[in-house]
Amino acid sequence: MPLIKNGIETTDDWILVADDAELPADGKAVVSLKRWQEQKAQLEQRNAPLGLSLPNTAAPEELNGDVHRFALIALNFPKFSDGRAYSQARVLREHLGYQGELRATGQVLRDQLLYMHRAGFDAFEINRPDAEKVFKAALQEMTVFYQPTSDDRATAQNVRLGLQQRLARKAGL
Amino acid sequence: MYRYDPLDQQLIDERLAQFRGQVERRVSGELSEDEFKPLRLQNGLYLQLHAYMLRVAIPYGTLASHQLRGLARVASRYDRGWGHFTTRQNIQFNWIKLEDAPEALAVLAEVQMHAIQTSGNCIRNTTTDQYAGVAADEIEDPRVWCEIIRQWSTFHPEFAFLPRKFKIAVTGSPHDRAAVRVHDIGLRMLKNDAGETGFEVFVGGGLGRSPFIGKTIRSFLPKQHLLSYLEAILRVYNRYGRRDNLYKARIKILVHETGIEKIREDVEAEWALIKDGALKLPQDVIDGITAQFAPPAYADLPAAPPAALLEGLRQDRDFAHWHRQNVVKHRQAGYAIVNISLKEEGKPPGDITADQLAAVADLAERYSFGEARVTHEQNLVLPHVAQADLPVLWRALKAQGLATPNIGLVSDIIACPGMDYCALANTRSIPIAQAIALRFKNWQRAQDIGELKIKISGCINACGHHHVGHIGILGVDKAGEEFFQITIGGSASDDAALGDLIGPALNEQDALHAIDTLVETYLGLRQEGERFLDTYRRVGLAPFKEKVYAAH
Amino acid sequence: MAKAPKLKHNPQIVTANHLVRGDVVYLTADSAWSRSIKDAVVAPDEAAATSLLAEANAQAARNIVVAPYLVPVEPGSAPPLPVQFRERIRAQGPTTEAA
Numbered sequence: 001m002p003l004i005k006n007g008i009e010t011t012d013d014w015i016l017v018a019d020d021a022e023l024p025a026d027g028k029a030v031v032s033l034k035r036w037q038e039q040k041a042q043l044e045q046r047n048a049p050l051g052l053s054l055p056n057t058a059a060p061e062e063l064n065g066d067v068h069r070f071a072l073i074a075l076n077f078p079k080f081s082d083g084r085a086y087s088q089a090r091v092l093r094e095h096l097g098y099q100g101e102l103r104a105t106g107q108v109l110r111d112q113l114l115y116m117h118r119a120g121f122d123a124f125e126i127n128r129p130d131a132e133k134v135f136k137a138a139l140q141e142m143t144v145f146y147q148p149t150s151d152d153r154a155t156a157q158n159v160r161l162g163l164q165q166r167l168a169r170k171a172g173l
Numbered sequence: 174m175y176r177y178d179p180l181d182q183q184l185i186d187e188r189l190a191q192f193r194g195q196v197e198r199r200v201s202g203e204l205s206e207d208e209f210k211p212l213r214l215q216n217g218l219y220l221q222l223h224a225y226m227l228r229v230a231i232p233y234g235t236l237a238s239h240q241l242r243g244l245a246r247v248a249s250r251y252d253r254g255w256g257h258f259t260t261r262q263n264i265q266f267n268w269i270k271l272e273d274a275p276e277a278l279a280v281l282a283e284v285q286m287h288a289i290q291t292s293g294n295c296i297r298n299t300t301t302d303q304y305a306g307v308a309a310d311e312i313e314d315p316r317v318w319c320e321i322i323r324q325w326s327t328f329h330p331e332f333a334f335l336p337r338k339f340k341i342a343v344t345g346s347p348h349d350r351a352a353v354r355v356h357d358i359g360l361r362m363l364k365n366d367a368g369e370t371g372f373e374v375f376v377g378g379g380l381g382r383s384p385f386i387g388k389t390i391r392s393f394l395p396k397q398h399l400l401s402y403l404e405a406i407l408r409v410y411n412r413y414g415r416r417d418n419l420y421k422a423r424i425k426i427l428v429h430e431t432g433i434e435k436i437r438e439d440v441e442a443e444w445a446l447i448k449d450g451a452l453k454l455p456q457d458v459i460d461g462i463t464a465q466f467a468p469p470a471y472a473d474l475p476a477a478p479p480a481a482l483l484e485g486l487r488q489d490r491d492f493a494h495w496h497r498q499n500v501v502k503h504r505q506a507g508y509a510i511v512n513i514s515l516k517e518e519g520k521p522p523g524d525i526t527a528d529q530l531a532a533v534a535d536l537a538e539r540y541s542f543g544e545a546r547v548t549h550e551q552n553l554v555l556p557h558v559a560q561a562d563l564p565v566l567w568r569a570l571k572a573q574g575l576a577t578p579n580i581g582l583v584s585d586i587i588a589c590p591g592m593d594y595c596a597l598a599n600t601r602s603i604p605i606a607q608a609i610a611l612r613f614k615n616w617q618r619a620q621d622i623g624e625l626k627i628k629i630s631g632c633i634n635a636c637g638h639h640h641v642g643h644i645g646i647l648g649v650d651k652a653g654e655e656f657f658q659i660t661i662g663g664s665a666s667d668d669a670a671l672g673d674l675i676g677p678a679l680n681e682q683d684a685l686h687a688i689d690t691l692v693e694t695y696l697g698l699r700q701e702g703e704r705f706l707d708t709y710r711r712v713g714l715a716p717f718k719e720k721v722y723a724a725h
Numbered sequence: 726m727a728k729a730p731k732l733k734h735n736p737q738i739v740t741a742n743h744l745v746r747g748d749v750v751y752l753t754a755d756s757a758w759s760r761s762i763k764d765a766v767v768a769p770d771e772a773a774a775t776s777l778l779a780e781a782n783a784q785a786a787r788n789i790v791v792a793p794y795l796v797p798v799e800p801g802s803a804p805p806l807p808v809q810f811r812e813r814i815r816a817q818g819p820t821t822e823a824a
Contacts, residue, residue: 059412080208080211080334081211081294081334082334082416083294083331083332083333083334083335083411084411084412084416086330086331086332086333086334086411087331087408087411087412088412090331090408091408094447095446109208111195111208111212112333112334114330115328115330115331115333116330118330119330119331141187141190141191141194142184142187142188142191142328143183143187144180144181144183144184144187145328146184146324146325146327146328146329147324147325147326147328147329147330147452148450148451148452149330149331155451156180156181156184156324157324157458159180160178160180160461199744199788200744200745200788201788202787202788206785206791206792220742220747220791220792222749222811222814222815223749223815223818223819224742224747224748224749225742225747268747269747270745270746270747271744271745271746271747272745272746521821592810592811592814593814593819593820593821594819596811598811601814601820601821603819603821604820604821607821653808653809653810655810
């Protein structure tokens with residue numbers, strides 16, 4: 001399945017490891033929350049990138065400072081209409097300061113990509129051959145944003161303020 | 174009134190282009206109906222009993238003349254020449270083609286209108302008092318806050334796929350004309366002991382299958398924290414609202430099942446993390462939006478009624494009736510608030526023709542500084558009319574069938590479109606509404622009865638707000654026949670209450686007879702100055718129930 | 726949402742909305758769609774109804790119509806007369822006059 005990371009199609013070199021499967025010695029491995037909670041000490045020993053797969057019913061707050069141990073956190077949209085992962089993403093980015101890869105999995109459709117991106121996702125499993133093309137197109141559809149998130153986009157209010165300040169400077173105020 | 178700047182305009186233009194693309198992808202088959210449906214709903218396009226229906230947003234019920242003309246154009250060009258105002262201050266067009274929807278939205282975008290988030294599991298239109306900015310009893314203009322909420326909630330990326338729809342209402346007056354206590358979030362402006370203005374925040378109100386009056390989650394919220402607090406509530410709801418059962422997915426169920434104390438705890442914990450962040454409203458932003466709602470350039474008029482008005486009242490009894498019933502005191506000396514009744518005898522309540530829309534546009538321009546309002550009771554308002562203009566305005570309204578003198582009276586009925594239009598309905602509601610209005614057409618009788626708010630819903634979704642009618646009527650299907658369940662004692666105001674069922678459902682004839690009986694019972698029992706609602710509150714259900722069901 | 730009483734044993738017709746126009750349409754004997762209920766083909770029994778609905782769903786998947794469903798009609802009625810009031814309103818238009 002195509003993985004879009006930072007806007008381009010990338011090889012997914014992460015391996016999702018089942019709870020009862022042997023963890024590979026090295027390489028990028030994604031484990032479930034359950035496994036993390038049960039085998040934390042052991043997993044912390046592992047000297048290779050670790051990823052976490054969170055169900056959309058999980059509370060990211062329970063991870064606390066542990067978020068920084070993960071190079072990848074994968075969140076899930078079981079149906080595109082189930083929007084819980086948007087809040088999980090914002091909590092991870094904005095309350096817990098998570099800076100690793102935040103991946104959208106599940107039913108990830110073109111018409112929700114911009115919202116996901118705004119909520120803090122930077123990687124997307126998009127099940128279509130033209131994934132990169134539609135990702136780029138989707139992100140360009142809107143350029144005005146009313147509300148702040150952790151993304152880099154200026155809100156309309158910021159733009160207005162910037163404009164006012166420029167005009168005030170021009171008027172010598 | 175809020176004026177769009179180029180950014181606001183760009184946003185709706187971009188949204189229109191996005192929707193056009195989505196329609197094209199649907200027609201080509203790239204998008205399935207399952208994938209397209211939430212997208213078209215978030216652009217207000219429903220599939221109804223006869224056709225697609227477009228619900229156009231009228232943010233906090235405020236309209237400028239050029240916008241009324243835009244609505245008239247859509248009604249004429251893309252619909253069958255009329256529209257219907259709803260209990261959320263929006264307007265619906267019932268015969269829109271999917272292939273025309275982008276064009277109709279383009280006509281609207283030219284007048285700064287749209288159908289964004291008028292459906293779907295997202296934050297809907299924020300509604301308010303139709304007398305905002307002009308009511309004599311107002312603490313502050315709630316539209317400032319509605320506009321702030323509108324911007325924050327439009328395309329909010331986190332809250333586009335909530336468990337269910339989300340409705341917010343704001344009142345700036347202690348007399349709540351916005352039904353805030355039956356909304357998912359209700360905001361009531363008030364002053365604290367230090368004289369500062371803030372909000373009492375209610376959460377978990379709502380009608381429908383499981384009606385609830387909202388509970389106070391915070392008794393005083395300072396203004397600058399409005400958005401961060403709303404965000405905290407929405408985040409808790411998005412995370413914990415039920416998604417297993419469509420009928421248990423509103424925040425009212427979450428509040429009911431979890432308890433207001435735990436919800437408050439969760440919300441306040443979330444709020445503590447965000448209240449001093451980017452959502453905190455700087456005073457200059459508040460001031461900037463407030464300035465957009467500055468009063469129009471009122472003339473310096475004497476408070477006393479001018480000769481032209483007094484003469485009119487003396488000469489014309491019909492004008493006097495209309496003045497008494499439809500005209501309300503204004504906070505500015507010499508001005509009046511004019512209610513335009515869309516409850517003309519023989520017409521479906523809340524409907525308006527393209528010609529009437531154009532006429533109201535002209536009258537608003539001439540007599541109301543170019544501004545009109547929509548009420549959640551499906552009428553219109555001209556908010557700034559000089560008293561001397563009332564007679565000539567009335568004549569013009571009369572010529573358009575817009576001067577029925579029945580605001581707040583028994584024939585000023587709220588009715589959902591019902592089974593004549595809506596695929597969800599169990600019964601029709603328009604015919605029974607018209608039949609009731611006809612029974613009480615005599616003005617003297619209606620006056621004598623006084624304030625009586627009848628609200629009719631064709632199904633349990635309660636779009637007609639029947640739970641909070643002084644008399645509420647709910648259509649039910651009994652073995653394929655239309656039956657009506659009657660409640661009494663509801664109120665949508667600051668004394669919010671849900672009506673009590675008087676007894677088993679009745680067929681249409683019996684229901685009409687029951688309404689007569691309820692009115693007669695009230696007239697027989699009332700004391701000086703009591704409205705129907707007051708008498709009911711004093712004597713209780715029993716006398717009414719007995720009389721109605723005596724014959725059964 | 727109102728649910729129809731179990732009328733599985735009635736003859737059935739199929740209705741849907743035309744995708745692009747939104748018109749109410751009825752499936753005809755030659756698998757076309759007509760705005761008039763008079764042209765609706767009547768499935769006399771459950772098996773025929775299932776087959777009719779399958780044809781309608783196939784056409785929905787080809788983006789011709791949306792939301793097809795079965796409508797029970799009175800046995801022997803010609804033109805087909807829906808049992809449910811809602812469906813008669815859908816076929817004939819609102820019982821009220823527009824404003």
